[in-house]
Amino acid sequence: MKPSLSIIIPVYNNECYVQATLESVLAQTYRDMEVIVIDDGSTDRSLNICQKIAAQDGRIRVIHKENGGVSSARNRGLDEAQGEYISFIDGDDCIDPQMYDIMIGVLEGEKVDLVNCRVIKEDSYERTPYEVGIVEVSDLPVNYLSKKGYFIDSSLNKVYRRALIGETRFNEKLAYSEDKLFVTEIILKARTMALVSNAFYHYIQHKDSLSWQDTEAVWEGNFKVHERIYRRMEADGIIGAVLDSAFRGYVRSIIALLRYDIKHRRKDSYNQTLSEHGAVLKRFLKLTPLPLGKKLEYLTYTTSYGLASLVHYYAKRRRS
Numbered sequence: 101m102k103p104s105l106s107i108i109i110p111v112y113n114n115e116c117y118v119q120a121t122l123e124s125v126l127a128q129t130y131r132d133m134e135v136i137v138i139d140d141g142s143t144d145r146s147l148n149i150c151q152k153i154a155a156q157d158g159r160i161r162v163i164h165k166e167n168g169g170v171s172s173a174r175n176r177g178l179d180e181a182q183g184e185y186i187s188f189i190d191g192d193d194c195i196d197p198q199m200y201d202i203m204i205g206v207l208e209g210e211k212v213d214l215v216n217c218r219v220i221k222e223d224s225y226e227r228t229p230y231e232v233g234i235v236e237v238s239d240l241p242v243n244y245l246s247k248k249g250y251f252i253d254s255s256l257n258k259v260y261r262r263a264l265i266g267e268t269r270f271n272e273k274l275a276y277s278e279d280k281l282f283v284t285e286i287i288l289k290a291r292t293m294a295l296v297s298n299a300f301y302h303y304i305q306h307k308d309s310l311s312w313q314d315t316e317a318v319w320e321g322n323f324k325v326h327e328r329i330y331r332r333m334e335a336d337g338i339i340g341a342v343l344d345s346a347f348r349g350y351v352r353s354i355i356a357l358l359r360y361d362i363k364h365r366r367k368d369s370y371n372q373t374l375s376e377h378g379a380v381l382k383r384f385l386k387l388t389p390l391p392l393g394k395k396l397e398y399l400t401y402t403t404s405y406g407l408a409s410l411v412h413y414y415a416k417r418r419r420s
Contacts, residue, residue: 198230216294247295
């Protein structure tokens with residue numbers, strides 16, 4: 101008999117954290133599940149730890165593959181999943197025991213396509229005492245893409261109907277923000293969505309995580325995702341706050357590229373970015389209300405390499 105819930109956990113060199121992750125999953129009060137651990141070519145003891153725990157609980161399947169990145173691992177998990185419902189957890193995070201009981205209860209009771217809970221960011225897992233939360237339901241899920249406080253961009257704090265995901269997969273060519281792209285594509289397909297006010301998902305912050313890395317691939321990936329999302333919404337005729345939010349994200353991703361170029365003294369790259377996207381930046385600065393300080397910051401980054409360097413590179417070096 102197939103399980104109703106498939107939990108997909110990509111693991112890569114998580115030997116210090118993965119046991120706590122799996123223990124939090126196995127402590128769920130919701131029992132009808134399979135746990136698909138995708139070891140993405142770990143070079144530490146992660147695979148051994150997962151196999152040892154799997155030997156003690158038949159609901160866990162451990163699949164070892166060559167390293168291909170987190171999107172590749174999640175996609176492999178989707179291909180392997182048998183459940184009617186799908187959820188993702190990272191191999192160094194934890195979840196509270198009631199998470200799936202409550203969220204699947206909402207999914208079934210409200211007959212929605214996906215359900216989203218809140219997230220806690222912390223340095224180590226501290227279980228949140230359970231209290232009955234507030235459930236919000238919408239038949240316009242696209243409006244939630246601009247909602248604050250619910251980590252809508254994350255794939256991790258959600259339960260999806262497998263039928264909703266369909267053939268949608270994570271983009272394996274992106275080094276950053278692949279979560280945001282996947283979730284946006286899913287929500288654009290959804291007819292109904294629920295939010296649960298409980299913070300069931302615990303995002304454990306580690307200094308070796310990708311979000312701490314300042315690389316060209318990270319900021320290029322961030323830009324490609326935000327540009328793609330904005331262009332998709334524009335083409336779909338989406339208007340109002342959601343499109344405005346997508347446009348702001350798109351512009352901020354361009355500013356992030358310019359900021360990276362200034363920081364790393366990449367004049368040619370800066371000039372190319374400004375040449376390609378200057379019209380978008382000018383439209384944003386002309387039409388978007390901004391606090392004076394933020395507008396001046398953006399202007400100094402988007403006027404010229406010399407001015408941006410003077411304000412954001414040489415001035416900082418003198419202060420340090």
